[in-house]
Amino acid sequence: MKKRHFLTAAALGGASLSTLAQTGSARASSPALLTVTGAIGKVNRGPIDPALDQMMAKQKISFEKAHAFDFGALAALPAVTIKPTLEYDNKAHTLKGPLLTDVLRAAGAAPADGVKLLMRAVDGYSPTITVADIRKYRFIVATHLDGKAMPLGGLGPLWAVYDADRFPDMAARKVTERFGLCPWALYHIDVPEA
Secondary structure: OHHHHHHHHHHHHOOOHHHHHHHOOOOOOOOEEEEEEEOOOOOOEOOOOOOOOHHHHHOOOOOOOEEEEEHHHHHOOOEEEEOOEOOOOOOEOOEEEEEHHHHHHHOOOOOOOOOEEEEEEOOOOOOEEEHHHHHHOOOEEEOEEOOEEOOEOOOEOOEEEOOHHHOHHHHOOOHHHOOOOOOEOEEEEEEOOO
């Protein structure tokens, strides 16, 4: 049973013992929730391990270096609160988390406005969005919904989202058409090399 627990935690955490040994990073106190790959400058984990990073491997993700964030690392970044009307119940909800640009900066990424980021959700949904739009719409990596940490199996544990109600071009759309670029259950962001 302990072996199964270890393999599950390592797969979810995105870091194997050999990866930690290769990078010299200290072991995280909790599993990684978000992995940023590509053009990053702050590396805290090594290459993908198809045996332990099974979901990433099944979604054809490949990388040699990455920056993995656990819940504590994301919570340590300055938080922003937004209150968009959500398509799921057509009601305003409070979402809180760091700006996506701050998450990228913490991973040592500084992509130009024209760069398109690829964001992946656990179900395989993978929209692309320009860095200019991430800045314009002030995307956050939401960790909390209505004051509670978002669980896996709902919209969480992470959701790349913005306050569509604040932007006239988005607020003019039907609520069901505002969040196509917002993957819930976000777990991977690829920053393309220039």
